[in-house]
Structure formats: C-alpha cells, structure tokens
Amino acid sequence: MNPLELSGAEPGPAFTVTLDGRAITALPGQTVAAALWTAGVTSWRTTRGSGRPRGVLCGIGVCFECLVTVNDRPNQRACLVPVRPGDTIRTQEGTGHDGC
DSSP: OOHHHHHTOOOOOOEEEEETTEEEEEOTTOBHHHHHHHTTOOOOEEOTTTOOEEOOSSSSSSSSTTEEEETTEEEEETTTSBOOTTOEEEOEETTSSTTO
C-alpha cells in the first residue's frame, strides 16, 4: 500500500528548484536531500582531499556527508534543509569555499 494512502497525506503542488542549473521537481515538506534523491541524484558533494563523491549517510543531521550549497550558502546539510520554491542548489567541492 502507498504510505500516502495510509496517512491521508496530500502534499501541496510540486514546484521547481535547480541543481547546478538542472531543473528538479520538489514537493512541499521535502528536504533538499529528499528532493535530490527523488530526482535520482545520490551524490552532490566531493571530499576536500581526494574528490570522492558524497551524499546522505545518516539522514538525521549528525554527520556532514550531505553538505551542499543552497542559495549561495555553503555547508548546508541537505538532510535538514527544507527545499523551497526557486531554490538554487549547487554541488559542493571540499569545504564549499572558493579556493579550499
């Protein structure tokens, strides 16, 4: 059975955000991570030293694996940040600050 049917939840209308210029559809109440996962994106950060891909690990804001830049603010934990209509999301390299 569909979980939405069990809970009676009816999300509001979908809206668009962008990830590195690519349009992504999101729903009200989703986190940035949930919206990206739904769009098939599983990695949106690389590590500082080796450039290894990272995405969600814990999903509850304890670790820092899912860091992403949202509306020019680096180091946002994608699993905690609610996605908003028109958000501009960018993959993050290393610390998220230019030159680092």
